[in-house]
Amino acid sequence: MALHLTKSRPPTADLHPEPAPPRGRLLSRIDTRWSPYLFIAPFFVIFAVFGIYPLVYTAWVSMHDWEIAGKGEFVGLANYTALFADADFWNALVNTLGMLVLATVPQLVIALALAALLNQSLRGATFLRMGVLIPIVTSVAAVGIVFSQIYDRDVGMANGLIGLFGIEPIDWRADKWSSWIAISSMVNWRWTGYNAIIYLAAMQSIPRELYEAARIDGAGWLRQFRSITVPMIRPAVIFTLIVSTIAGMQLFTEPLMFGQGAYAISGGSLRQFQTVAMYMFEKAFRDFDYGYGSAVAWMIFLVIMLLTAVNFLITRKRG
Amino acid sequence: MSARLIRRRSARPVRRMSARRLRPLAAVALAGALMATAACGGGEGDESGSGKTTLVVKTFAQFGYEDLYKEYEAAHPGIEIKEENIAQFGDYLPKLQQWMASGSGAGDIVALEEGVISKFIDKPDQFVNLLDHGAGDMEGEFLDWKWKQALSADGKHLIGLGTDVGAQGMCYRTDLFKKAGLPTDREEVGKLWPTWDDFLATGEKFTKAKTGAAFFDSAGMVYQNILMQQGDHTYYDTDNKLVIDSNPAVKSAWDQTVEMIDAGLSGEITAWSPQWNAGFKKGTFATIPCPSWMLGTIEKQAGPENAGKWDVAKVPGNGAVRGGSFLAVPKQSKHQKEAAELAKFLTDAKGQTSAFKAKSNFPSALKAIDDPAVQSFTNPYFNNAPVGKIFGESVKGLKPVYLGPENTPINDRVGQALIAVEQGKLKPDEAWDKAVDDAKSVAR
Structure with a gap:
């Protein structure tokens, strides 16, 4: 944003060759000086109202014993100290990070391979490229319902398939590993194509000469991919990595739809697949512990900031 | 997941505007737009154009009040009733939380399940004291314990009237x-x-x-x-x-x-x-x-x-x-008196009998429980089971x-x-x- 701001500020001196009448000049000076700020104001006003204000207000709520019946006592950081000792919160954090890895790594690897394939001169290239985007057009809730049925214990397709290989049916919701795989598969299914398209766009901006030169030097397809394609699309990879991390930390609807019954927000009988976002919702809107829920929300925010900073440091070091 | 989309949108470079003379005009338009946005947040508009008082009733699952609303509207020409129903109780709870916490949105009557009313009973101040609106006369009409579930410990503040048990x-x-x-x-x-x-x-x-x-x-x-x-x-x-x-x-x-x-x-x-x-x-x-x-x-x-x-x-x-529920009038209602009257109407023995016939919600009012119409009611879907008698x-x-x-x-x-x-x-x-x-x- 700052970049655009400085660029769009007009060089004032050169634009006023002859003096205007005093009143007009004042208006014009105000105009040139403040208009740019006014133009960018909508973003900042909206950001302040829907971004900063809720953030600060949440912090305020998190320092209270705030229940459904209204604001209670000011308790300072008591909610946070309780949170640090709360096994359910750490369990949710581990679940979230576990599913983040399971959903991000295969997703980006497959997306990379998919993008490399789509980058070839194929028959009906546009059709295929649009095709991989279809999953993100679907609604998350619908995906959740369909996948929940696929992973149903008694009549699910997944159990039917592994049954063909003589494997006993799995109660997908009963264990951490099985529920994580099931939920990650929903995320992967939905977002792989999106990432593939981003990689594809980046790949198409790589100058052809590089490949020609490599070919003259005798580099094979794989070598070209490793030494030219991947380094050249680095910015795109970093972008998808950061965005996937943020989205993964906010994972909510998929595991909620995967859960069962009226208390699905707990993410399984022993919280096998409860994410931090679900834990926040449970505390605030199910147990009506609004202050505690806000503390969880702030912790999610801090963890995301932390992960983003780690991402940033790694990329700066290596880039 | 929306984070991805937002990211993508804001990553697009902002187009530079160079037409200088358009600028003041644009600024005015912009200010206007902002004010319009701000205005959207305002009032809830609970007065309809016809000059009638609209009472909003918030319910979950099925309360079976449709016929009762019509009857009440016919008897009170100045009143219009709007029921806003959320099918799943699990979805209703977080909404209720938001309405109570933010002080708006709860309408004029809210349905409270018995597990929820127990959360409010220690801090009854968010709800109108129905004893101030003549509900005290109804005390003997309800199952004693049902009445007490909605009564504060000191017996002075009644936050809800029982519907079903x-x-x-x-x-x-x-x-x-x-x-x-x-x-x-x-x-x-x-x-x-x-x-x-x-x-x-x-x-x-x-x-x-x-x-x-x-x-x-x-x-x-x-x-x-x-x-x-x-x-x-x-x-x-x-x-x-x-x-x-x-x-x-x-x-x-x-x-x-x-x-x-x-x-x-x-x-x-x-x-x-x-x-x-x-x-x-x-x-x-x-x-x-x-x-x-x-x-x-x-x-x-x-x-x-x-x-x-x-x-x-x-x-x-x-x-x-x-299980079983209550109707309460939140203090945030602008028509507390009218809402309390309606709540009394919906929960009296006659109202409960009607709701039972509509959705099998079993009454908590003694007269309704003993009402022959309830006692002899059979449910055709369940092999004509005499549900009135069984539940009674x-x-x-x-x-x-x-x-x-x-x-x-x-x-x-x-x-x-x-x-x-x-x-x-x-x-x-x-x-x-x-x-x-x-x-x-x-x-x-």
Whole structure:
């Protein structure tokens, strides 16, 4: 944003060759000086109202014993100290990070391979490229319902398939590993194509000469991919990595739809697949512990900031 | 997930605007747009153009008030009633939380389930004291304990008027019972299980017959029912002290339920899940403890093609109540007086009788319970079961069950522990310890 701001500020001196009448000049000076700020104001006003204000207000709520019946006592950081000792919160954090890895790594690897394939001169290239985007057009809730049925214990397709290989049916919701795989598969299914398209766009901006030169030097397809394609699309990879991390930390609807019954927000009988976002919702809107829920929300925010900073440091070091 | 989309949008470079003379104009347009946006946040507009007072009633599930609204509007020409219904109670709760926390959106009347009203009873100030609006005259009309559930400890602030009580019955599939060689007539079926031990024995008989169906849907439902029959309090004593580990009633309900899981009677189908819904239609379980308000759900899920396959018998053990609701007037209502009048109308004996006929919500008003129209009411979907009589018997002579402030979250956790036992993830003793620990941390 700052970049655009400085660029769009007009060089004032050169634009006023002859003096205007005093009143007009004042208006014009105000105009040139403040208009740019006014133009960018909508973003900042909206950001302040829907971004900063809720953030600060949440912090305020998190320092209270705030229940459904209204604001209670000011308790300072008591909610946070309780949170640090709360096994359910750490369990949710581990679940979230576990599913983040399971959903991000295969997703980006497959997306990379998919993008490399789509980058070839194929028959009906546009059709295929649009095709991989279809999953993100679907609604998350619908995906959740369909996948929940696929992973149903008694009549699910997944159990039917592994049954063909003589494997006993799995109660997908009963264990951490099985529920994580099931939920990650929903995320992967939905977002792989999106990432593939981003990689594809980046790949198409790589100058052809590089490949020609490599070919003259005798580099094979794989070598070209490793030494030219991947380094050249680095910015795109970093972008998808950061965005996937943020989205993964906010994972909510998929595991909620995967859960069962009226208390699905707990993410399984022993919280096998409860994410931090679900834990926040449970505390605030199910147990009506609004202050505690806000503390969880702030912790999610801090963890995301932390992960983003780690991402940033790694990329700066290596880039 | 929306984060991805937002990112993408804001990554697009902002187009530079160079037409200088357009700038002041644009600034004005912009300021106008901002003001318009700001204005959107304003009033709720609860006065309709016709000059009538609109009362908004917030409900969940099915309250069966449609006919009553029409009647009330006809008698009060200045009033217009709008019901805003949220089908799932699980979706209603977070909304309720938001309305109460933000001080707007709760409308003029809100429906409160009994577990929820127990959260408000210590801090009744968010609700209009209905005693100030003449509700005191209705005291004798309600089941005594129902009245007291909505009354503050000092007896001076009444936050809600009772609607229905979750009178208990046991719903069962006649076709599956026949297949298993069990009687199908509801009188005889009721005689199969005077106690829960007899219910267990019947279940074992049923399971041996290998019909392919489970005896009941999930342990949580049975546990709930047994628990509510045990005495006058469950997880909390009447001084709001957590007694989950010292109240023998809770442990005995737990033990009886675990015994039934061990006997393989549970279908391990979590209540309110899609599989559970489908189970009513497909007949994957043969019985389910059904409070009166569940009949509507069963009828809806099993569908017209299964009419007459489900029937209602007496519940094992003593009569019990599970669930039941209240109507309250939030202080944020701008028409408190009118809303209180309407709440009184909807919850008086006549209103409750009408709601019972519409959706089987069993009345909490004595006159309605004794009303021949209720007593003789039969439900055609359930083989013309005399539900008025069955539920009526279960309600009479009932003792109130005190729930306490964190009842719902604790109950949720005990339910999850039972599921873990069903899944074979925890041994019953481990699960019990976990439930107790969780309850203590919730109640902290």
